Structures are given as structure tokens and as C-alpha cells.
Amino acid sequence: MRPPLPTLGPQPKKSPVGPVMVVSLLLGLSAGGVWWWKQRLTSEKPPAANEQPVTPPVAMGSGDTGAAPHPASPNPAPAAAAATAPAPMVPDSAKATGLAHASVRIDGPLETAMVVAAGPEIGPALAQVVTRTLVWWVDVPGDLRRGDTLDILYETRPNEEPLVHAVRFTSNKTGQTHRTYRFQAESDKNPRYYLPSGEELELRLENSPLDDYEQVTSLLRDGRRHKGVDFKTPVGTPVKAPFAGVIRRKNWSFRFNGNCLELEETGGKRRRAIFLHMDELPRSVKVGDRFATGAMLGRSGNSGRSFAPHLHYQLEVGEDRVLDPYETHRTYRRSLPAAQRPTLEVEIRRLDGLLGTTVAGG
CATH class of the missing domain: 3.10.450.350 (Nuclear Transport Factor 2; Chain: A,)
Known part of the structure; x- marks a missing residue:
């Protein structure tokens, strides 16, 4: 058998006074209820023609509990006290x-x-x-x-x-x-x-691969461990060379990258720009082709492992060291x-x- 739960303090002794008090209390509440009902009927009589009903102000705010408002006081508090009332809910x-x-x-x-x-x-x-x-x-x-x-x-x-x-x-x-x-x-x-x-x-990139786009949907510093910048843009947006360079690769790892290009800079920095998920590339674009800064390489698409039309733009240098385009390009707003x-x-x-x-x- 499970022992009874412990109680706080000594157990009170039973007394006949308890039932008597309960009966008295019930009778008192009944009498009070009758008096309250008569008072309510009296107060609900319509006011005389020359009287204006008084509507007590109700402050409805985020802390409102639904309780009935207090009647207006004949001696209202100063205006400064109203600042403590809950603010009106927007x-x-x-x-x-x-x-x-x-x-x-x-x-x-x-x-x-x-x-x-x-x-x-x-x-x-x-x-x-x-x-x-x-x-x-x-x-x-x-x-x-x-x-x-x-x-x-x-x-x-x-x-x-x-x-x-x-x-x-x-x-x-x-x-x-x-x-x-x-x-x-x-x-x-x-x-x-x-x-x-x-x-x-x-921020916008100077010599950006896109002249126009809707939004940057991924950055290197957004916590996703992404290696490039994703530009949300419709299929067919012109993609341009961010610097003068030569095409080193075309359409590799197509399952993931889709139509893609790698452009190697011909200047002293020797950066590599990678463009993924492009639209179908022109047959005229071949490995070894050279492009000037701003020349059109192809168009953006939604190919490969892509869930919405966008351009993935990635910069690397040396042995696959990833660069942040927003630290490499000049930027402006x-x-x-x-x-x-x-x-x-x-x-x-x-x-x-x-x-x-x-x-x-x-």
C-alpha cells in the first residue's frame, strides 16, 4: 500500500463549527445576491433627457486581461498618471x-x-x-x-x-x-x-558578371559554407567576364554544375572565375578562347543541381584557394x-x- 503524501503542519481536529459556518456563509451570499440584482435593475434605467450617460474609459493594450473596467472616478487623476496605463494595441x-x-x-x-x-x-x-x-x-x-x-x-x-x-x-x-x-x-x-x-x-560589384539581378541569395559569410556568390536572376540574363582571361574548362561535372565555364585571368593576379548553372552555352565558346573584361560569355540558367534560376559566381587563386568576391572586387551601393x-x-x-x-x- 502506497503511504499517504506528507502534509505541511499538524492535522487539524474535526470540529462541528465548520458545517455551521458554511451554512451561514451560503445564506449571506444569497441575501447579498438579491440586493445586488435590485441595484442593477435600478442602475439600468435610461437617463433623463437632460442627462448624458457616462462611459468609463477603457485602456485596451497588450496587457489587457478582459476584466471589467473600473467606473470613472469623480476626481480623475492628473494627466501624467495616464502614462502608466497599457499602450493601445496596434x-x-x-x-x-x-x-x-x-x-x-x-x-x-x-x-x-x-x-x-x-x-x-x-x-x-x-x-x-x-x-x-x-x-x-x-x-x-x-x-x-x-x-x-x-x-x-x-x-x-x-x-x-x-x-x-x-x-x-x-x-x-x-x-x-x-x-x-x-x-x-x-x-x-x-x-x-x-x-x-x-x-x-x-553592395554591388564593379565589373560584376551580371549587370542586373534580383537579389544575392548566398554569400561566403552567410554561414552556409558556400564557396561562391549566388545571384537570383531569370534564365537568359547575360553573363560577362569580370576580367580579361582565357577559357580553361567548359561543362565539367555536369550533373552538379550544369552548363559551366572557368575563366583564368591573363593579368598578374591569375585569378580563376567559375560560372555554374548557366543556360546552354554557345558551341562557338571553346577552351582556349580569350575574352576581354565585360565581354559576354553566355547566359544564366537553371541547369545542374539548381533549384531556381540563378548564377553561381566563384573566385579562386593558386591551389583552389577560394576568394570572396566582395573582398576582391571594388564595391559600391x-x-x-x-x-x-x-x-x-x-x-x-x-x-x-x-x-x-x-x-x-x-
Whole structure:
């Protein structure tokens, strides 16, 4: 037989007083209920024609528990005391635009935080997409800190990765709140991510293999141990030589690389540029052919082990030593033309309104 659980303190002795008290209490509650009901009927009589009903103020905020409001005091407190009331809750108007709002506090892996905020179906993919913006401010995951907060406006699409419209990132590493917004400039084929200053979020490469693309989807410093830069761009985008060089290889390891080229620099640096997942290469391009800087080598594609149209651009030197294109090329940030800044500012205000105040735990 299992022994009884221990109790705190001595066991009280049974007394006849207990039942008597219970009966008395029930009778008292019944009488009080009748009195309360009569008072309620009296208070619900409509006011006279010259009287205005008093509606007590109700502060609805994130800390609202649903309790009934207290009646208004005949001697209201000074205005300064209102500052202690809960702040009004920002309405979730993002849903009305077809967007979802994720607000997270990072206390471990970024993907874990995204799964908690957006669910297991969207979270992992959303973490990858958001990382593409974070890497322009910090190294991921090395520079993420506990207590960093993220607010994201995103759109879910069938059989496609989430489309992020705005990111607000408060970093304990930099001590700043970083923001970026997706915006389509009139002169651009693709939307880009812009900073509040009107500059593009992403750095561009001088003598880039692509004149135009939608987004950089992978960098050497994004934690994926990727050896190159992936440019998201439609099939058929012209691919150009980043320097003067000679073709050393063509279409090797096709199963993984797809249509590919290796261009060796003819100058003193002797760098090698590797282009993977290209569209079908012209038969006229052969090993030993020479190309000047900016000359067209072929077009981007989606061949080999590729899950979406893009160009993989990789730089090496010596015995397969990988170089970071963003440390090898000169870089710059392109700014939005002044005439289009007012339109961007309107969009920023709209998206900031949908982001609202962060609800991530502090």
C-alpha cells in the first residue's frame, strides 16, 4: 500500500463549527445576491433627457486581461498618471494586405525562433530568406546575440519561398536598429531592398558578371559554407567576364554544375572565375578562347543541381584557394534617383505602419 503524501503542519481536529459556518456563509451570499440584482435593475434605467450617460474609459493594450473596467472616478487623476496605463494595441492590419507579420526574440538558432513565430511549415524557409538581408549588417550566425529582435513582413506563396517585404532588426552586436524595404524603382526590372537612406541594401560589384539581378541569395559569410556568390536572376540574363582571361574548362561535372565555364585571368593576379548553372552555352565558346573584361560569355540558367534560376559566381587563386568576391572586387551601393525618393518614403511609411511596435519579448 502506497503511504499517504506528507502534509505541511499538524492535522487539524474535526470540529462541528465548520458545517455551521458554511451554512451561514451560503445564506449571506444569497441575501447579498438579491440586493445586488435590485441595484442593477435600478442602475439600468435610461437617463433623463437632460442627462448624458457616462462611459468609463477603457485602456485596451497588450496587457489587457478582459476584466471589467473600473467606473470613472469623480476626481480623475492628473494627466501624467495616464502614462502608466497599457499602450493601445496596434491593430493587425498586415493581414488585410495579404502579408504576415512575424516578431521574434532570438534566444538560440535563428531557424528555431522563426519556427516559433511562423510555424514549422514556413519558419525554416523564412529564416533562409531573412538571412539574405541580415548578412549585410552582421555575420550570420556568428554575430547574432541573445536578445536580438526581428520584425518581418512577409508573403507566403504556393510552391515558392516566402517573399519578404520589410525587415526590422535590432542588434546587440551593432547597438543599432537596422531596416530594409522591398521596393520596385521605375527604372529597374526587378524589385530591390532599400535602406531608409534611399541606398540599396546590397553592395554591388564593379565589373560584376551580371549587370542586373534580383537579389544575392548566398554569400561566403552567410554561414552556409558556400564557396561562391549566388545571384537570383531569370534564365537568359547575360553573363560577362569580370576580367580579361582565357577559357580553361567548359561543362565539367555536369550533373552538379550544369552548363559551366572557368575563366583564368591573363593579368598578374591569375585569378580563376567559375560560372555554374548557366543556360546552354554557345558551341562557338571553346577552351582556349580569350575574352576581354565585360565581354559576354553566355547566359544564366537553371541547369545542374539548381533549384531556381540563378548564377553561381566563384573566385579562386593558386591551389583552389577560394576568394570572396566582395573582398576582391571594388564595391559600391547604388542610390535611388532623387525623383523617386518620395515614392519610396511613402512605401516606407506604409510598411512601418504594418510593422507597428515590436511585440518580441524584451
